[in-house]
Amino acid sequence: MNVKSLAYFYLETLDSEKCFPFQDRPVRLTAKQVEQWHKGRPVLTIVSPLIDQNAFYKRFLEVAWACLKRQPIPQLVPESLIDDINNFSEKDLVELLKSAIQGVQRVQWSKKLGLSVEAFDFLIKVALKPLLTLFSKNIMHQFKPHEWLHGYCPVCGEEPVMARLTGENGQRQLYCGLCETEWLYYRIGCPFCGNQDSSTLSFIAAEVLGQYRIYLCEQCKSYLKTVDERICGEVDLFCEDIATVDLDELALKEGYNRRDIRHGLYRFLSREV
Template sequence: MGQQNVVSKEYQELQEQLNSWHKNWSEKVNAEDITKSSPKISNDLPILSQIEVNINEEILSEMFADLILLLNEITPNLKSSLVKVENIKSEELKKWFEESVRSNNLYFEKYAEENELESWIPQFLAEHLIRPFLHVMSKQFEDKLEGINNGIGCKFCGEPVRLAKQGENGKKVVVCPRCEASWEHKKLECAICGNDDHKELTIIKIDDDTTAQIQACKKCNGYLKFVEARNLFRNHSPEIVDLLTIHYDYVAQEKGYGESIEQKN
């Protein structure tokens, strides 16, 4: 794999450790304990925005304490910030959970300001806290994904679509790095806006790098990284694959597609 060295080894390791943490906790949480019996799902919105999520505060507090423990170990430079939130009340954590599900940046910015934290920290913590639940819930609603036609974003959690893998017979399977939901999508159709006019779609490749191709759309200006190297998804979680192919994001964005990558964190 001719991967360019864009992500530092330390950063990749940090992400991998957080990812193992998500995985460990997703094995401990039970989907039925989180979501109440399935409501009628309408097809035009991401599933997560339609289901009632009922989080057990005790588990949430236990997870949060465990997350702080891990971060104190792997990111010692955050210690002085983490000490300001480590005793957060469980009701507040529940609120974090709900606002993180809604991707309510304003709520977290305000929280950071009020608690004299760096602006990105509360949302960063909340986002990691909800990942194990998202992974479990997206599996729970797996069979409902195909019917969803929300037009833009992940069919389960609403995160912008940006990654796909090769399915059986070379089919294009869109994968969400946030909730890990995946679904088949027509190969020659923009997975972001649904445009199937071939003249408006363009494939961008990186010389000597056969890991992936960029499928960009002139109509919506979006792009998708279609990862062709099967071993990448075999060996890594979608979130890590997204990170390992970040040089494709830079190339796509240099050509004017998508949003600036700086805004993603």
């Protein structure tokens, strides 16, 4: 993965957020909805954000243009993508938004657009990011950080992309790359499979890595990039994720998997928690 291409891609899509902003609408959960959240249901399974369909379409198109121009991901984005999006019907727009929010029909949409499922997920996540970041800010002030100790995001259900160690005791905060929510998690334990057996958990923290650690789980073969802020001070984890692609390559080469690349919300739509 070309870090420079990825960085320029995100700069261009950040500019498009200014062109097609999503309205910031306060959301207040009812007591019953808060109870569902405490049982482990992400907010998006309880209440849906209000999204302007046309605004989302324009945002998706802007992201597609930037992706075609920069090719920031390993999966090739075809030249036909923009024409395919421009030919969407009204029904297509409804179904695209449904797929974006609920994580459904991903295989069908990827085939329709000539993309891999991973590339389609990437486009959807970047298109949704500004909306869900605002949605998270409107929601999370209603809760206390210690009230959620699950390994997935309390707002959108995604698995964490990174973590930070902060404070004198080095408490661990997980970070969602989709809506930028952060939440506390156990210092020892894999957020992806819940494994807390220290004999199957380890991390790489060689001197050459400086403030970075790569936490490894032998049970599910996942890894999680982590920044120790006790060494470097406070950082922006969104930027850190882009800047540490070489750590991803190191972990992947050793046979571990990055788990946040899938749309996690679909896991909650067919079951009660």
